Amino acid sequence: MKKVQFKSSYSQYLFLAPQLGILLIFLYWPIIQTFRDAFTMQDAFGFGATFVWFDNFLFIFDDPAYFIAFKFTIIYSFVITLITGSIGLLLAVQANNVMHGKSTYKTLLIWPYAIAPAVVGVMANYFFSERFGLLYHLFHELWGFNWYESVFDSYIYVIIAGSWKQISANFIFFLAGLQAIQKSVIEASMIDCKNSFRRFWTITFPLLMPTTFFLIIINITYAFFDTFGIIDTTTIGAPSGETRTLVYKAYMDGFRGLDLGSAGAQSIMMMLIVLVITIFQFRYIEGKIHYN
Amino acid sequence: MTRFITSSFSHLILLIGILIMVVPVWMIFASSTHTSSMINMNGLQIFLGDSFYENYLRVLLYQGGFFKEITALKMFFNSFIMATGVAILSVVTSLMAAYALVYYRIKHATLLFWIIFITILVPLELRIFPTYSVMAELNLVNSYFGLIVPISASAIATLFFRQFYKTVPDELLESAKLDGANTWRFFVDFLIPLSKTMIVAMLIFMFVFGYNQYLWPLLVTTSEQYWTVVMGLKMMSGSIVHRFAFVMMSMVPPILIIIVLQKHFIKGVFQDK
Numbered sequence: 001m002k003k004v005q006f007k008s009s010y011s012q013y014l015f016l017a018p019q020l021g022i023l024l025i026f027l028y029w030p031i032i033q034t035f036r037d038a039f040t041m042q043d044a045f046g047f048g049a050t051f052v053w054f055d056n057f058l059f060i061f062d063d064p065a066y067f068i069a070f071k072f073t074i075i076y077s078f079v080i081t082l083i084t085g086s087i088g089l090l091l092a093v094q095a096n097n098v099m100h101g102k103s104t105y106k107t108l109l110i111w112p113y114a115i116a117p118a119v120v121g122v123m124a125n126y127f128f129s130e131r132f133g134l135l136y137h138l139f140h141e142l143w144g145f146n147w148y149e150s151v152f153d154s155y156i157y158v159i160i161a162g163s164w165k166q167i168s169a170n171f172i173f174f175l176a177g178l179q180a181i182q183k184s185v186i187e188a189s190m191i192d193c194k195n196s197f198r199r200f201w202t203i204t205f206p207l208l209m210p211t212t213f214f215l216i217i218i219n220i221t222y223a224f225f226d227t228f229g230i231i232d233t234t235t236i237g238a239p240s241g242e243t244r245t246l247v248y249k250a251y252m253d254g255f256r257g258l259d260l261g262s263a264g265a266q267s268i269m270m271m272l273i274v275l276v277i278t279i280f281q282f283r284y285i286e287g288k289i290h291y292n
Numbered sequence: 293m294t295r296f297i298t299s300s301f302s303h304l305i306l307l308i309g310i311l312i313m314v315v316p317v318w319m320i321f322a323s324s325t326h327t328s329s330m331i332n333m334n335g336l337q338i339f340l341g342d343s344f345y346e347n348y349l350r351v352l353l354y355q356g357g358f359f360k361e362i363t364a365l366k367m368f369f370n371s372f373i374m375a376t377g378v379a380i381l382s383v384v385t386s387l388m389a390a391y392a393l394v395y396y397r398i399k400h401a402t403l404l405f406w407i408i409f410i411t412i413l414v415p416l417e418l419r420i421f422p423t424y425s426v427m428a429e430l431n432l433v434n435s436y437f438g439l440i441v442p443i444s445a446s447a448i449a450t451l452f453f454r455q456f457y458k459t460v461p462d463e464l465l466e467s468a469k470l471d472g473a474n475t476w477r478f479f480v481d482f483l484i485p486l487s488k489t490m491i492v493a494m495l496i497f498m499f500v501f502g503y504n505q506y507l508w509p510l511l512v513t514t515s516e517q518y519w520t521v522v523m524g525l526k527m528m529s530g531s532i533v534h535r536f537a538f539v540m541m542s543m544v545p546p547i548l549i550i551i552v553l554q555k556h557f558i559k560g561v562f563q564d565k
Binding site for chain 2: 033196
């Protein structure tokens, strides 16, 4: 904190009030309601709710569809993180290498970041439709691709759709990370190690660790939450719910099934997952990286 | 010589990367300038057709939607209002909150810090139905206010402003105090001008964030009059080329903003000078 600060009895609260007010009404109040929903069961006519302890949680653990969504979400975030991270890093390293046209490349690779996931999904839809989808027909020729029926093929579909725009975000952050590494470190390493491939993995990549872990969190968050628009405009969960993320399933149960208790319990499970990932990040990973 | 080879290799990889990004969008654009029968017979196109004006004008002005009550033009207007509202509201409230957190000695500062920043871990998707019922109770369904405010309940920008304020030298406040500036004057005349790059970056970030919302507008607007572009994509009726045209137009505003203001955006987010 600052050494010099203002001391006042009220004016700090005037500065805090707008944000705190919005957070309390539109964030904390709904969160409290989420907990209330999760521990109660609405009666069929919507007149009242009874407290049911952990019944809603037990129901979702009994539901095979929940585990399918759980499995898919884990695979989906892992694969998206891996693909977008490695392609983003590859492009960033090349863009950092070139003498000419660095900013042109940057501009030409940055823009997909701005496209909404739902828009990406609608576009992907055109490339994977049975009627005139180029990728559908290409993959169909190669191995009989059919995402309407094959679970593996539907994974490929939503992974390609989900990765495409996220490569941009990874590229931007890795490039910024590379540019932040001091020239003198790289020059010194050039004298010690002639092999540029080995130099990258032993000197540059370890220095990029903070960026890498930041991006892992960003990519996991993206795969968990932002891909709703992609799933809803591509497979809609097909075949038989195999490509539903946890967020998508919770939404469908709450909206289509009007089961707010289950949706609330599922939301709380996701909050726990996010919390675990965050604690893991701070406890085990942050401590092991060296910031320069 | 080796330098030439490695740099050609870099250019080649970058070129492939750009093609992966550009080709799909280009093909949808090229296809959007043809007629529907052409697409239905021959699939997606690589070369431009000659129905550009016809298709785009029709999409912009035609009453689309499920009940045929809204034009694409109105949806763009709604999206613009929503995105601008989200950007301004979240940036202004975050600027102020971060100021209080950094420049004041506050009671229970740690508690306040956690109350504000733990919210980053709870995105709207996790509290979507309760947020809806709060909006319904406050009678804010089908309103711009209802579209904007829950999306602005975010402490991300606060985090960035707080980090930035902490890098501002203490001498600035000391000299401002010597000049007789009170807390409000210091905030408005010294700190805000100094944070200009960061403010612009956060405005861009939150604008794109607001424009790209899909799930929330889907839930909180039952009247077509409040439909936004991104959610409208799924609802629009019309032939295939009109859909293509609408998809193309829907991505123009955020892409344009990112490309035109790219320098400010990167400067602010990564704090490089």
